[in-house]
Amino acid sequence: QKEVEQDPGPLSVPEGAIVSLNCTYSNSAFQYFMWYRQYSRKGPELLMYTYSSGNKEDGRFTAQVDKSSKYISLFIRDSQPSDSATYLCAMSAGAGSYQLTFGKGTKLSVIP
Amino acid sequence: GAVVSQHPSWVICKSGTSVKIECRSLDFQATTMFWYRQFPKQSLMLMATSNEGSKATYEQGVEKDKFLINHASLTLSTLTVTSAHPEDSSFYICSARETGGAFGYTFGSGTRLTVV
Numbered sequence: 001q002k003e004v005e006q007d008p009g010p011l012s013v014p015e016g017a018i019v020s021l022n023c024t025y026s027n028s029a030f031q032y033f034m035w036y037r038q039y040s041r042k043g044p045e046l047l048m049y050t051y052s053s054g055n056k057e058d059g060r061f062t063a064q065v066d067k068s069s070k071y072i073s074l075f076i077r078d079s080q081p082s083d084s085a086t087y088l089c090a091m092s093a094g095a096g097s098y099q100l101t102f103g104k105g106t107k108l109s110v111i112p
Numbered sequence: 113g114a115v116v117s118q119h120p121s122w123v124i125c126k127s128g129t130s131v132k133i134e135c136r137s138l139d140f141q142a143t144t145m146f147w148y149r150q151f152p153k154q155s156l157m158l159m160a161t162s163n164e165g166s167k168a169t170y171e172q173g174v175e176k177d178k179f180l181i182n183h184a185s186l187t188l189s190t191l192t193v194t195s196a197h198p199e200d201s202s203f204y205i206c207s208a209r210e211t212g213g214a215f216g217y218t219f220g221s222g223t224r225l226t227v228v
Contacts, residue, residue, distance in 0.1 A: 043219035101158075
């Protein structure tokens with residue numbers, strides 16, 4: 001079983017839809033949970049990070065972490081064509097020099 | 113916000129030659145930088161952790177003599193792919209975190225290496 005599982009998609013939604021992206025993980029040591037957005041041929045950019053369980057909201061984006069289920073989610077409200085990208089979840093056992101473990105990424109297309 | 117500059121953005125080289133990729137933190141100091149490799153439709157795979165002033169730590173299966181990492185200053189890490197072969201063709205990405213700063217790893221824009 002891989003440490004982080006993420007459905008690679010692709011996922012296609014109409015503009016304005018609510019998008020739900022998810023990852024599951026097996027390592028209970030993970031404490032920090034991140035979502036990155038990666039456009040084609042570019043490096044990932046950090047969208048949100050969450051420490052331990054709970055919700056975090058930033059504009060149209062909401063990140064949820066359920067450590068008891070080892071399940072994290074990213075919700076995108078009122079999706080826009082500019083949201084079309086690959087979304088990667090990433091996790092770390094700690095801050096500082098701790099390495100990140102990534103999911104495979106979900107490719108999202110928002111159709112105008 | 114924190115910016116990581118990575119150069120070149122793409123490079124084509126002949127088989128057997130070496131290629132150097134630079135990763136610079138532009139407005140912050142980074143004690144630790146990370147080098148990743150990404151194949152098409154695959155996730156980022158950590159190759160090595162680069163520590164300023166000391167030897168890099170390589171992940172299992174990564175040849176340290178082939179992928180030379182130098183982290184000579186708090187703002188610069190380099191990855192040299194030595195004696196490159198077509199199977200080394202990939203997307204290489206570095207990341208860094210500001211020493212003592214808020215949580216968050218900033219990634220470079222990546223380098224697409226094609227070995228012909």
